[in-house]
Amino acid sequence: MSILAEATSRNPDRSNGKQQRLISLICAKSLERAFRNMKFSFVSPSPAPGVVGKIEAPWPPLGVLYCAGVLMNAGVDASVLDQAARGFSSQQILSWVKKEDPDILGFSVLVTSFSEALRLARQAKEENPNLTIVFGNYHATFNAERILKKYPFVDVIVRGEGEHTVLELANNVKKKRNLKEITGLTFRNNGHVVSTPDAPLIGSIDALPIPDRDLIGAEYTSEIFGIKVATRRFTSIVSSRGCPFRCSFCGCRKFARGVWRPRTVENLMKEFQLLYSKGFRQFLFVDDNFTLNLRRVVKLCRQMRKEKLDIEWFCDSRVDNCNYDTFREMVKAGCRLLYLGVESANQRVLNYYNKGISPDQTRRAVKSARKACMDIIVGSFIVGAPDEAREEIQNTLRFAHELDIDVPQLNILSAFPGTDLWNDLVAKGFIDEEKYWEEGVYVSKISPHAVPFEEIRQMTYDCFRSFYLHPRKLFSEVLRTAKSPYRTSALLNNLVRVGEIADTVKREVSLNLTE
Numbered sequence: 001m002s003i004l005a006e007a008t009s010r011n012p013d014r015s016n017g018k019q020q021r022l023i024s025l026i027c028a029k030s031l032e033r034a035f036r037n038m039k040f041s042f043v044s045p046s047p048a049p050g051v052v053g054k055i056e057a058p059w060p061p062l063g064v065l066y067c068a069g070v071l072m073n074a075g076v077d078a079s080v081l082d083q084a085a086r087g088f089s090s091q092q093i094l095s096w097v098k099k100e101d102p103d104i105l106g107f108s109v110l111v112t113s114f115s116e117a118l119r120l121a122r123q124a125k126e127e128n129p130n131l132t133i134v135f136g137n138y139h140a141t142f143n144a145e146r147i148l149k150k151y152p153f154v155d156v157i158v159r160g161e162g163e164h165t166v167l168e169l170a171n172n173v174k175k176k177r178n179l180k181e182i183t184g185l186t187f188r189n190n191g192h193v194v195s196t197p198d199a200p201l202i203g204s205i206d207a208l209p210i211p212d213r214d215l216i217g218a219e220y221t222s223e224i225f226g227i228k229v230a231t232r233r234f235t236s237i238v239s240s241r242g243c244p245f246r247c248s249f250c251g252c253r254k255f256a257r258g259v260w261r262p263r264t265v266e267n268l269m270k271e272f273q274l275l276y277s278k279g280f281r282q283f284l285f286v287d288d289n290f291t292l293n294l295r296r297v298v299k300l301c302r303q304m305r306k307e308k309l310d311i312e313w314f315c316d317s318r319v320d321n322c323n324y325d326t327f328r329e330m331v332k333a334g335c336r337l338l339y340l341g342v343e344s345a346n347q348r349v350l351n352y353y354n355k356g357i358s359p360d361q362t363r364r365a366v367k368s369a370r371k372a373c374m375d376i377i378v379g380s381f382i383v384g385a386p387d388e389a390r391e392e393i394q395n396t397l398r399f400a401h402e403l404d405i406d407v408p409q410l411n412i413l414s415a416f417p418g419t420d421l422w423n424d425l426v427a428k429g430f431i432d433e434e435k436y437w438e439e440g441v442y443v444s445k446i447s448p449h450a451v452p453f454e455e456i457r458q459m460t461y462d463c464f465r466s467f468y469l470h471p472r473k474l475f476s477e478v479l480r481t482a483k484s485p486y487r488t489s490a491l492l493n494n495l496v497r498v499g500e501i502a503d504t505v506k507r508e509v510s511l512n513l514t515e
């Protein structure tokens with residue numbers, strides 16, 4: 001077993017010391033020499049045209065930036081292309097790959113970008129058969145064997161967190177060694193698809209290099225229905241990985257095995273200071289569960305204020321683990337936008353999702369956030385559970401109106417491989433895995449007991465429209481904007497973009513009604 005394999009094959013709880021040593025090791029000169037002339041390029045593909053889940057405004061592909069950072073520290077040349085941010089056509093991507101001329105080409109594959117990743121990978125392999133094509137991220141992790149069995153031009157799947165595995169992979173590809181020693185891989189061996197044991201989770205996120213946003217060469221923003229809510233230099237950031245809950249529609253539990261791993265406030269502040277020095281002023285936390293430890297959140301907020309950073313940020317929270325005092329600390333430290341996972345107004349449906357919350361907890365969370373003067377509160381809802389009745393859907397949509405939120409994000413339930421929901425519907429015979437594993441599926445399209453998909457779509461659209469057409473709502477939104485410097489600046493910034501916003505809303509509406 002190689003030193004790297006040994007260092008990464010331990011239980012995460014016991015492997016911190018080993019991992020720290022691994023990180024120093026990958027900086028060592030000997031490794032730099034070993035990797036000379038080795039190149040690993042990453043592509044984060046956009047969803048294919050027409051796929052639901054198109055990207056309004058992409059956020060940085062932090063996962064590949066983390067992987068690239070570890071590789072570069074070890075002396076591997078790495079490059080990253082984010083298709084959505086650069087607006088590249090397939091042809092432009094292939095030209096980019098040709099120019100980069102990597103030894104290994106990695107694709108970051110989510111469910112909606114799978115078909116585009118396949119198309120690009122096939123063409124890249126045709127142009128250069130010596131290229132090792134690697135897929136990673138959620139969709140690749142949960143479908144590793146199926147992908148390799150069906151698509152001969154994909155060589156390797158990196159399952160789970162990629163940082164340590166890509167390093168070992170680069171080493172073995174360079175030395176043309178067998179991949180069997182590397183944990184977390186699925187590949188072909190003598191014509192058979194084989195999977196090595198899962199790689200251990202990364203124990204210390206602090207020990208990883210800070211992702212280099214300059215690698216992408218693009219600026220990012222954050223939008224809601226075409227309206228820019230990030231008006232200053234913006235990027236995303238991860239303060240923890242994993243989540244101990246097991247909501248049935250979410251793949252995070254399986255991906256990160258339910259282990260929440262926070263970064264320390266000190267380590268996070270280093271990243272904030274670095275990004276601040278580069279002019280970044282607005283941030284989005286893309287953690288699975290940012291607010292799991294409220295004491296850590298408060299400590300971070302106080303440190304942000306102590307270091308007098310003129311920053312603004314956005315984050316998610318569960319509704320059952322929050323309170324006024326914490327929200328107030330967050331607002332004082334620059335939190336401007338809060339996403340709350342409300343999901344449903346029906347306890348029965350919440351229980352089906354295994355969400356572990358109640359509608360009353362949602363009411364209290366929204367009230368606390370409002371009282372704390374949060375500028376924008378987004379409520380995220382899901383309708384269309386397998387046997388959810390019309391009245392239950394209406395109840396949730398009424399709840400969206402009743403709650404004092406600014407934006408209702410109305411989602412129709414879909415099932416993806418890797419989730420408990422998927423497994424449940426496969427077990428019940430509603431999902432034919434062979435038919436749907438590549439794209440996932442709206443549950444209301446396959447469940448015989450669900451309200452038909454088109455009807456739900458119309459209901460959510462009507463709810464969204466009436467939400468903003470209600471005079472009381474309109475009035476309170478105008479008043480809130482007048483009182484909030486952040487909202488006023490966002491409004492002014494968007495005034496010049498009225499045409500673009502109208503186009504986005506129009507597109508959303510036609511998507512809603514015609515798909």
Ligand code: B12
Pocket residue numbers: 042044045046047052053054055057058059060061062063064066067105106107108109110111112113114134135136137138139158160161162163166238249250251252286287288416417418
């Ligand atoms: C930010 C985000 C987005 C952003 C940007 C995504 C991006 N550029 O990466 C936007 C808004 C565009 C987005 C859209 C969608 N998203 Co999203 N998103 C996230 C979120 C919140 C954070 C991603 C992140 O940065 N994580 C932090 C980094 C460090 O971790 P990571 O990305 O997992 O990367 C690690 C590994 O996956 C691996 N890895 C990743 N890429 C690669 C590539 C290679 C070659 C290798 C070897 C390894 C590797 O190594 C990384 C380091 O350990 C995640 C939830 C989460 N917390 O992860 C959901 C999540 C990824 N999204 C999800 C979904 C469902 C979607 C949408 C389909 C939603 C929709 N219906 O519109 C779309 C699809 C967009 C697409 N491209 O296809 C699901 C994934 C489901 C699935 N099976 O694919 C997730 C997991 C949410 C969830 N818990 O269900 N999303």
Ligand code: SF4
Pocket residue numbers: 243244245246247250251252253288289318341
């Ligand atoms: S939806 Fe959120 S709380 Fe639920 S398991 Fe996923 S990350 Fe955790």
